[in-house]
């Protein structure tokens with residue numbers, strides 16, 4: 500006589516009462532128990548907020564019902580940092596309490612769907628915090644770093660680039676040479692614009708350029724000419740071996756961006772980054788049709804409809820998503836696999852507004868992805884290391900992952916509480932930048 504499925508599950512679980520979803524959970528528990536791994540349940544989900552240096556960092560902590568088993572995930576969105584905690588604690592936490600930590604993909608998909616409207620930066624960061632915390636937990640359970648769970652290393656360590664910058668050309672060259680002396684094989688070069696708010700150089704600014712307003716000022720055509728001059732000088736002064744990168748930060752008009760990429764071809768770049776804004780993706784084809792300068796794009800992407808067409812049409816060379824903005828380690832791993840099939844390499848965003856947990860997730864993907872390209876490097880200062888123990892180590896321009904289980908990072912929550920978000924007029928949000936005539940521009 501056939502056994503009824505419900506009866507079967509009941510006997511597997513040995514449970515008398517049936518709550519909603521209980522049969523499946525019970526069967527799953529038994530399955531993991533037979534593999535010798537107990538199935539932990541989520542007991543708490545919280546957000547650790549801190550500002551050890553310039554950026555407000557948000558990290559999700561998931562604790563389980565198993566003694567000492569917990570995990571951390573990066574959910575940093577510094578310009579809207581206050582919104583992460585409620586997104587996690589008021590919406591995802593009640594949804595997750597009591598669920599098993601075993602099913603990372605299932606949890607990702609159900610969290611993603613639970614807001615109905617999706618793919619925005621706040622909600623994606625909230626999900627990323629949960630997703631990466633679950634990977635951390637799984638690694639800790641297995642006693643392995645996450646890169647082992649994702650298949651193991653394709654390379655020993657991760658090649659990076661440092662940020663060289665200065666007020667004028669000689670300063671940038673000197674800054675690049677300092678990186679090269681430390682062993683870096685690749686440098687990003689950015690020069691200040693006198694009197695203007697350029698991107699990437701702390702030396703930009705000043706007030707001596709006349710404008711019809713008193714806000715920070717920027718003129719794209721000037722930036723374009725000065726940055727091209729910088730590339731010419733850097734290639735000449737720094738030699739033929741160094742990889743040169745430059746972040747255009749979507750500051751130019753689409754036509755200027757095409758011109759810039761075309762002119763830069765002669766300087767043999769490692770890549771040019773963000774020549775266009777996500778609103779102007781349609782112009783990437785024009786860049787491709789005009790030159791072979793390698794293009795990196797994607798730190799502003801939140802939505803699969805932004806990266807999929809660029810990768811599938813082979814319009815970029817490096818996909819440069821910010822992992823937590825795309826929803827964390829799980830979806831970004833799929834982006835890496837998609838990109839590999841189209842010959843596109845990875846260059847995950849690694850700026851200052853990323854927690855060491857987020858950088859560990861980047862480096863993990865760098866290690867396991869055959870199509871790894873390069874990793875952006877921003878140093879972790881002492882205050883950050885006082886909170887985050889076990890940060891990835893930099894040696895000779897290579898990032899080395901911590902070999903401890905999970906992401907290998909422990910957070911000193913007392914230290915974090917000593918460095919809370921600081922008050923500021925815009926609460927971490929960005930101000931505006933305007934053309935001479937007062938038109939606001941993307942920054």
Ligand code: GCO
Nearest residue numbers: 746748798849850851852875
């Ligand atoms: C980079 C980025 C950053 C961003 C920053 C925004 O390539 O490193 O462009 O510097 O501007 O992450 O918060």
Ligand code: MG
Nearest residue numbers: 746772773798
């Ligand atoms: Mg950038």
